[in-house]
Amino acid sequence: MATVPLLTDAEVSAEALAVFADIRATRGTDHINNFWRALAHDPATLAATWARLKAVMAPGALDPLVKEMLYIAVSTANGCAYCIHSHTAAARAKGMSAAQHGELLAAIGMAMQTNGLVSALQVPIDAAFDAGAPENIS
Amino acid sequence: MATVPLLTDAEVSAEALAVFADIRATRGTDHINNFWRALAHDPATLAATWARLKAVMAPGALDPLVKEMLYIAVSTANGCAYCIHSHTAAARAKGMSAAQHGELLAAIGMAMQTNGLVSALQVPIDAAFDAGAPENIS
Amino acid sequence: MATVPLLTDAEVSAEALAVFADIRATRGTDHINNFWRALAHDPATLAATWARLKAVMAPGALDPLVKEMLYIAVSTANGCAYCIHSHTAAARAKGMSAAQHGELLAAIGMAMQTNGLVSALQVPIDAAFDAGAPENIS
Amino acid sequence: MATVPLLTDAEVSAEALAVFADIRATRGTDHINNFWRALAHDPATLAATWARLKAVMAPGALDPLVKEMLYIAVSTANGCAYCIHSHTAAARAKGMSAAQHGELLAAIGMAMQTNGLVSALQVPIDAAFDAGAPENIS
Amino acid sequence: MATVPLLTDAEVSAEALAVFADIRATRGTDHINNFWRALAHDPATLAATWARLKAVMAPGALDPLVKEMLYIAVSTANGCAYCIHSHTAAARAKGMSAAQHGELLAAIGMAMQTNGLVSALQVPIDAAFDAGAPENIS
Amino acid sequence: MATVPLLTDAEVSAEALAVFADIRATRGTDHINNFWRALAHDPATLAATWARLKAVMAPGALDPLVKEMLYIAVSTANGCAYCIHSHTAAARAKGMSAAQHGELLAAIGMAMQTNGLVSALQVPIDAAFDAGAPENIS
Numbered sequence: 001m002a003t004v005p006l007l008t009d010a011e012v013s014a015e016a017l018a019v020f021a022d023i024r025a026t027r028g029t030d031h032i033n034n035f036w037r038a039l040a041h042d043p044a045t046l047a048a049t050w051a052r053l054k055a056v057m058a059p060g061a062l063d064p065l066v067k068e069m070l071y072i073a074v075s076t077a078n079g080c081a082y083c084i085h086s087h088t089a090a091a092r093a094k095g096m097s098a099a100q101h102g103e104l105l106a107a108i109g110m111a112m113q114t115n116g117l118v119s120a121l122q123v124p125i126d127a128a129f130d131a132g133a134p135e136n137i138s
Numbered sequence: 139m140a141t142v143p144l145l146t147d148a149e150v151s152a153e154a155l156a157v158f159a160d161i162r163a164t165r166g167t168d169h170i171n172n173f174w175r176a177l178a179h180d181p182a183t184l185a186a187t188w189a190r191l192k193a194v195m196a197p198g199a200l201d202p203l204v205k206e207m208l209y210i211a212v213s214t215a216n217g218c219a220y221c222i223h224s225h226t227a228a229a230r231a232k233g234m235s236a237a238q239h240g241e242l243l244a245a246i247g248m249a250m251q252t253n254g255l256v257s258a259l260q261v262p263i264d265a266a267f268d269a270g271a272p273e274n275i276s
Numbered sequence: 277m278a279t280v281p282l283l284t285d286a287e288v289s290a291e292a293l294a295v296f297a298d299i300r301a302t303r304g305t306d307h308i309n310n311f312w313r314a315l316a317h318d319p320a321t322l323a324a325t326w327a328r329l330k331a332v333m334a335p336g337a338l339d340p341l342v343k344e345m346l347y348i349a350v351s352t353a354n355g356c357a358y359c360i361h362s363h364t365a366a367a368r369a370k371g372m373s374a375a376q377h378g379e380l381l382a383a384i385g386m387a388m389q390t391n392g393l394v395s396a397l398q399v400p401i402d403a404a405f406d407a408g409a410p411e412n413i414s
Numbered sequence: 415m416a417t418v419p420l421l422t423d424a425e426v427s428a429e430a431l432a433v434f435a436d437i438r439a440t441r442g443t444d445h446i447n448n449f450w451r452a453l454a455h456d457p458a459t460l461a462a463t464w465a466r467l468k469a470v471m472a473p474g475a476l477d478p479l480v481k482e483m484l485y486i487a488v489s490t491a492n493g494c495a496y497c498i499h500s501h502t503a504a505a506r507a508k509g510m511s512a513a514q515h516g517e518l519l520a521a522i523g524m525a526m527q528t529n530g531l532v533s534a535l536q537v538p539i540d541a542a543f544d545a546g547a548p549e550n551i552s
Numbered sequence: 553m554a555t556v557p558l559l560t561d562a563e564v565s566a567e568a569l570a571v572f573a574d575i576r577a578t579r580g581t582d583h584i585n586n587f588w589r590a591l592a593h594d595p596a597t598l599a600a601t602w603a604r605l606k607a608v609m610a611p612g613a614l615d616p617l618v619k620e621m622l623y624i625a626v627s628t629a630n631g632c633a634y635c636i637h638s639h640t641a642a643a644r645a646k647g648m649s650a651a652q653h654g655e656l657l658a659a660i661g662m663a664m665q666t667n668g669l670v671s672a673l674q675v676p677i678d679a680a681f682d683a684g685a686p687e688n689i690s
Numbered sequence: 691m692a693t694v695p696l697l698t699d700a701e702v703s704a705e706a707l708a709v710f711a712d713i714r715a716t717r718g719t720d721h722i723n724n725f726w727r728a729l730a731h732d733p734a735t736l737a738a739t740w741a742r743l744k745a746v747m748a749p750g751a752l753d754p755l756v757k758e759m760l761y762i763a764v765s766t767a768n769g770c771a772y773c774i775h776s777h778t779a780a781a782r783a784k785g786m787s788a789a790q791h792g793e794l795l796a797a798i799g800m801a802m803q804t805n806g807l808v809s810a811l812q813v814p815i816d817a818a819f820d821a822g823a824p825e826n827i828s
Contacts, residue, residue: 033267117177124172243396387484531664534660629768
């Protein structure tokens, strides 16, 4: 159950409907997932979120599949069930193999583990890692 | 400051020194970073952590650079300063460009934002995302 | 499903029942929500938690509605589904409008995003922000 | 130390410099804080983040001071030291009194505590909280 | 619903089945819980995770029940519903009394609260806590 | 640097000074650590927090050392540097051995890892774990 009702196409504003249209055109599907139907209560936030997501997740210096996996990694650390489901589905749609999924999970599990060990040990940062040091300014 | 002293080569056990030797050989550097020097108080955990990290981060179905970026994504969501520094340095050493770093940050920021929106909205998971559904079992 | 059974009025101790009575009187409703029914297994923690909550959420220098929204913000970052639902319901009961809810969500999403960017960038704190500096001691 | 060098006005691109100019004009100060100097490595993310922040934090259905306190609440739950410092300074600049700060902290501490109790108890959500139920759709 | 199908004994690889056999022998039950059935898609991660868990949770300088409670504490802070359920069940199986459960919850709630207060206050670490200081090196 | 100045004994209110006196008497030391000096700006929260902490951390069904380790576990998952330092120092003062510290860290690291794996896999909770089921109500 959501904290707001999920809005149907008939219930959203014209501004929100235009965003839905762009989501449909960009993704090549008529399906609008629940996140956007919940967010449609606030058309300005809906429009800004979709516009930025579309730009950020587009092909660039990183492959879109890599971006989906990064999304899964962040969502897992934050425990966002919906986000993990939606981006795992998106990663599969972009070609993620079972082997890649397995390595993604292993990397996440490893990072979680050493994050915990480092945090409990309060390890001081090695000077060698400092990108802000004068010698590292190109 | 750490919650345990960082151990020098002269202070660690033989078992820990053997792990240090493998870290040096695998990475091709004499530098042992502070995490391992703190973890060396418990040689069994040091050995198990290094062995698993070495296996998980090796080339496979995912590129080692992608794995470093996944590590940064998890570490950022967890706010682990040491981990962010060490894996950003590692990603650079493995060829991460400034443009890739920028897209990594943008993807992390976007994921954090929609994680928050989804969480506050408590969006129910679309049935279409369910990998455990019978029709999705290959 | 909970990790402990939810206790009915007939099952709780006299000490817990007295807390339930104060919750009912303070809130003007007979309904005791599930959190208190789960917490009633430990009457001392139930009593201490309710007493402190009642004091903290009362009108003061901040409006009770603002306090409910702060509660939603923390609960969202922590991903506490129950807390998000209960405090969103409470905020609505205290007059939160749809527009206010929308701005609350937008602020949370923005904070999550810049938290992630700042964390990944490991931005050093500006000296100008330091409240502990001598010149800031009034 | 940051994972990227902080850029001076002389080092940033023209696009980033235009964002800096708008930050200065909007805030009525020449000071550009470190976050923007770190983000300036990626002018597109800098511009998008500032544009959205400016819109989200502007006066609306919620007071700008309330929005700063919401930002502090999220940043605290995420443990983002920089964000806590910068938004506490911003809240003070917008008039947050010591009494309001105290109540903000008390509300955050209370929310953290009950988030933990609810999480450990895995309390099921009361049906009464369901905004998505048909009877709650206005 | 999971992001991967849960595998039956008939569906897993020989390597995974051997891990299942060791779980059954170690725990003295035929029941394999869902975590392992999901993880079985990646036999290497399944085997490594089980081997390490078995070693870490075994009796040692800390009692196995204490270790289960530590697991609950971490899982609660991370909001991992499955983990909280499974380790609360495991703690009960190892003898956790209702009074111990109550004190566990109270300690978790207290830690969450002061974590939040400390984070919002950004309290500097007392020099007296520094284990890395020369005088603390035994 | 803190978001508020740390208050000296000469600067705090009479109510806060009385709390300081009880901290000193209870702990058998004149040292008041920075957390309480920051919290003293709000005497009511200082008094309530100390009173509850004193009760929660006292001997009971769980050993005080176990409670300190639970505190470290929660603080580590939350990444609260101050809390990790202060409670590690407290645990040592209560007799935590190096071997116990090592096992504490290993348990935390393991929990973090499986929390991540479970979260990414979105494992459904086994019916066998349900304490709220009628057959589990004693």
